[in-house]
Amino acid sequence: MSYEAIGISVLWTFLYGYLIVASIDFGAGFFFFYGKWKKKDHIINGIIARYLSPVWGIANVFLVFFFAGLIGFFPDAATYYGAVFLVPGSVALMLLVVRGFFYALAHFGARENLSYLFIYGITGLLIPASLSTVFTISEGGFITEQPEGYMAFTPGLLFTSPYSWAVVLLAIVSVLFISTSFLTYYANKVGNTEAMELLRRFALFWSGPTLLASVIVFITLRAHNAWHFGQMIDVSWMFIASLLFFVIAVYFIAQRQALGTAFIMVMLQFGFAFFGYGVSHMPYLLYPYLMIRASVTSSQLGLLLVVAFIISLCLLIPVLYFLMRFFLFNGNHPKRKLK
Structure with missing residues (x-):
């Protein structure tokens, strides 16, 4: 395997890590607001707060590594994606700042303010929605290379594309499904049966829209980029x-069985779909202009980056594990039982 293939694989792994960790965090923030709004905060908000307190900031580390590595491995990506990513990137950054601000407010006496919690919760859904537009843009059709040498972006096409909105929909419902799947396991693990039952119903409810949105993405992608759709058919076993x-x-969630295994299955579900999408998109970083081999950095620098990012990944995963082990699953949780 070439070092550029190893490099993009490592970066894709960082992005997958962000997908899982950030989804749990963003979804938890939304359900924290929902619990207060529906006056069920006494059931689920304690569990959610215990997750958010130690973990809420670590998700962005995966995203920073991904973008730093993308520019390091493939410098031409900055040329093609720079101006294009300015709008969704700026929106996502602004939303991250707003979300962090209202998270801080919630820990300094504003936890009872429903408006603050609404902003905190809804921004957690808008961030993945804004970032997901990058996947849409990578499919081509929204950027054209001009004779003068610059890339022209047509945002109007992006906002009127059925595929673009299908991806946004999938991003939002996936966040809610991944988050409730983990929180169901977490509530059960710490013995809060009442919270587990409520979160389990949420997980089952959002499983349907997740599957439906995935089907819609496949259908709209076929119309938008027939080449990529054909590539996905070639690796259809990953999506199956x-x-x-x-x-x-x-099934496990519905049966209240092996909820930890159920969450691992959810991770594998999104893992196979995410890596299947990535593999089928190769060799393009931006269809049809930017290819990994044509835009890769020098072999010496590329090899150093591969080693550095593999080491970083090997350090980051244990850090995340021990963070959850010592702060989430330490056994010091009040237990609630169904009446």
Whole structure:
């Protein structure tokens, strides 16, 4: 395997890590607001707050590594994506700042303010929605290379594209499904049966829209980029495996069995779908202009980056594990039982 292939694989792994960790965090923030709004905060908000307190800031580390590595490995990506990513990137950054501000407010006496919690919760859904537009843009059709040598972006096409809105929809419902799947396991792990039951119903409810949105993405992608759709058919076994893991996860959650295994199945579901999408998109970083081999950095620098990012990944995963082990699953949780 070439070092550029290893490099993009490592970066894709960082992005997958962000997908899982950030989804749990963003979804938890939304359900924190929902619990207060529906006056169920006495059931689920304690569990959610215990997750958010130690973990809420670590998700962005995965995203920073991904973008730093993308520019380091593939410098031409900055030329093609720089101006294009300015709008969704700026929106996502602004939303991250707003969300962090209102998270801080919630820990300094404003926890009872429903408006603050609404802003905190809704920004957690808008961030992945804004970032997901980058995947849409990578499919081509929204950027044209001009004779003068610059890239012209047509945002009007992006906002009127059915595929673009399908991806946004999938990003939002996936956040809610991943988050409730983990929180169901977490509530059960710490013995809060009442919270587990409520979160389990949320997970089952959002499983349907997640599957439907995935189908819509496939259908709209076929119309938008027939080449990529054909590539995805060539690795269809990965998407079939994703569907199988989804069915297993929903079955375990519905049966209240092996909820930890159910969440692992959810991770595998999104893992196979995410890496299947990435593999089928190769060799393009931006269809049809930017290819990994044509835009890769020098072999010496590329090799150093591969080593550095693999070491970083090997350090970051244990840090995340021990953070959850010592701060989330330490056994010092009040337990609630169903009446």
